[in-house]
Amino acid sequence: MVRAALAGVGLACVAGPLGCFVVWRRMAYFGDATAHAAILGVALSLAFSVSIFLGVLVMALVMASATSMLSGRIYAMDTLLGVAAHAALALGLVAVSFLSGVRVDLMGYLFGDILAVGLGDLAMIWLGAAAALSLLCWRWTSLLTVTLNADLAAARGINARWEQQILIVALALVVAVAIKVVGALLITAMLIIPAAAVRPFARTPEAMAFLAAGAGVFSALAGLGVSFRLDTPTGPTMVACAAVVFVVANLAFMGRRGA
């Protein structure tokens, strides 16, 4: 239970700030494509018996890099990403079914299995989260400038492609971290919902990042508590809590503005 709580908090601390960039840069679908590739990563790491964390990380990186290079000329970006996201998920599921030798807990990878997190997993989760968070802090100003306007960034000598790669690596790290916690299907939710929930209350990008991390931590802990009491699946319960936070935050904001 403590391990589960620590795992959830570790993920939320990095998912909040990274989720802000996903929201600002309209990368929600991009996050989905990367997260769904994780299932393919699971299948491959089981097939070649390497660590799941590594397999998912590599597959997420490949997916994110590939889709970010496909700049749509005939297809809109969301079409391409839709193809990539669902193709990756379907291929992953098919690939897992070929693994006859091992019994694979597919539900665990799709929706997370935070209660089964061991000490080793926990270490990987915190290391991965810390690495992604350090990347974001290190490039923070440049990432913000590129997100505002690529030309403005170029005039200041910031390379937009390089910063995009930084975000991709951070996203892949978070996907690899999150697959144990909330599962491949709900990773994007943990990125987007806390960030979106706190948007009305933030006046600077930094404030939004901190608040998003806070909202994420709250959702993770509340979700864990609720799932323990009601005996519900933990990952989905965490996301449901985040959704409640989103609704309450927006109602509160509307109430404050109306008053």
Place this chain on the structure above:
Amino acid sequence: MPRVSGWWCMSLMSAEGIGVQYGARHVLQHMNFSIDAGEVVTIVGPNGAGKSVFLRVLIGAEQPSEGRVNRRHGLAIGYVPQRLSIGQTMPMNVARFLALSGSQNASTNQTMLARVGIPDRAKEQMASLSGGEFQRVLLAHALLGAPQVLILDEPTQGLDQPAVAAFYRLIEEVRDEMGCAILMVSHDLNVVMRRSDRVICLNGHICCEGTPSDVSLAPEYQALFGVDNEGALALYHHEHDHTHDTVASP
């Protein structure tokens, strides 16, 4: 045509034989360009002439298909983009945006904000500013980087006539104070003709180039801007305070 250049005063930045191609379409061809310290250069040309593309090549946002751009070592560029769509998704107040320029000193930033004429807007959200205020914040952001060359891409787009005049007056004052060179794309022909040292008339390539009076007499310019030409000329030659309605944006 007169050019302020020579061995004693190396240009800040220059472009040699720039060409940009999108697929089979040549957007820019054979562009040679240079700008010297303190010079005000304006690029005019019809829509789709490649003006913005050329600026993007100069600031390094776009790689030319051919040719090369030279910048003086350590050149500080201030850039005011044509559009900056800070959506509602990102919270950003004016003070934080100014600090993104690298200038972390709040009082310096506040002084700059006062300099561009909006001292009381530091706490406002960028998305809630009026068009004129927004452009002033962008200008302040660019100036905080202490640029040697200030590049503006149609900075007065969407502003009304008095706001346009005020904005150009501000740019001119700032130039006098900071001594930076200015390169801008503009549709405001009457202003261009009055305030630039040099005008470049662009339409996929450089049609003509020189002092405002030279350019306005050039047949290439007259062909591009047609009837507007006379109005612009009239404005340039006798500087009355009234404006002619015939001077419209092309």
